[in-house]
Amino acid sequence: MAVGSGLPAWAAQSGWPRHPVRVIVPYPAGGVNDVIARQFGERMAATLGQSFVVENRGGAGGTIGIAEMARSAGDGYTFAFGAISPLTLNPHIMKVGYDPLRDIAPVASVMYAPVYVLATTAFKGNDFAAVLDAAKNHPKGVSVATSGYGTLAHIMVEQLRRKSGANLVHVPYKGGSQLITDAAGAQFDLLLANPYAPINALIAEGKLRVLAVTGPRRMPALAQIPTLGELGFTAANLTSTFGFYAPASTPADIQQRFHAEVNRLLQSAEMQERLRKLDNMAYPMSQQAFATLVRQDYVANAKVISEAGIQAQ
DSSP states (O other): OOOOTOHHHHTSSOOOSSSEEEEEEOHHHOOOHHHHHHHHHHHHHHHHOOOOEEEOOGGGGHHHHHHHHHHHSSSEEEEEESHHHHHHHHTTTOOOSTTTTTEEEEEEEEEEOOOEEEEEEEOOOOHHHHHHHHHHTTTTTTEEEEEEEHHHHHHHHHHHHHOOOOEEEEEEEEEEHHHHHHHHHTTTEEEEOOOOOOHHHHTTTSEEEEEEEEESSOOOOGGTSSSSSTTTTTGGOOOOOEEEEEESSSSSHHHHHHHHHHHHHHHHHHHHHHHHHTEEEOOOOOHHHHHHHHHHHHHHHHHHHHHHHHOOO
16 A cells, blocks of 8 residues: 555654554454454554554453463564453453563553443432432342453442442343343343443433443533542542553554554544444543553552452452
8 A cells, every 4th residue: 555645754754564564452353342443443554554454352351362462573563452451450350361561562542431320220219329328228239230240340339339338239240132131121220331232222212221420521422420430439430441552562663653643543523423423432641641541450450359359250
């Protein structure tokens, strides 16, 4: 592919990339991670003059693909795109084939997905204050379903429980359609989940109600719904953050160039709208800030997992 006239000055002066760049997505094809990685790859290829080839390497909560990326030659031709949880959460609850803080360089933050605190029709309260009241005063507490043991949502349950002292009974699923079926059937009181098509459909049908969201600010489409941070639960105000990573030995100048190109794309109204349509929000930051976020989350998760007695399963 010929280099276009829109090529940034720094790229024109550099030999990178001289051949196609591999981007590993550590999840199956067809998901949001896969879609976003391919959209960035197409646009970066048009600007930088080389293909960005997306490869799906799913399994073990994203750790298989991240391990493959971490073991790759740090030559600037292998990156990965996905959530930060394989770096900040999974290493505390399972064996992984990498040191998340030494083997991997966080290169560019891209987006975050909020977590919705959702009430099923089994719960009659209208806000989060009603949740806490019921959890403290009802003998059986309030049941809270998540997509699994040791997930981000599970960490949130533990943080909410620690802060409020409320009896929140964790109901872990193994992801999949059964969680959605049981949410529709009101088999539990609350559900913590990222918004996506099946969840959005149940909200539209009135089978789920959003009581709170997570994130640095309220969601534009749900401006009347407070964040957990606003409600005083800062430690539980967690989001699923996604970005690009590289082997730690990747030259700093290539990391910086990759970061600059991602941030340039994130400034475009088109890309921001594409992310919003997929229920994600653009989340650009400096490379140093992204690395700091990963390290802080890693440390915070280790503390919660230890104190809550969460064991590898």
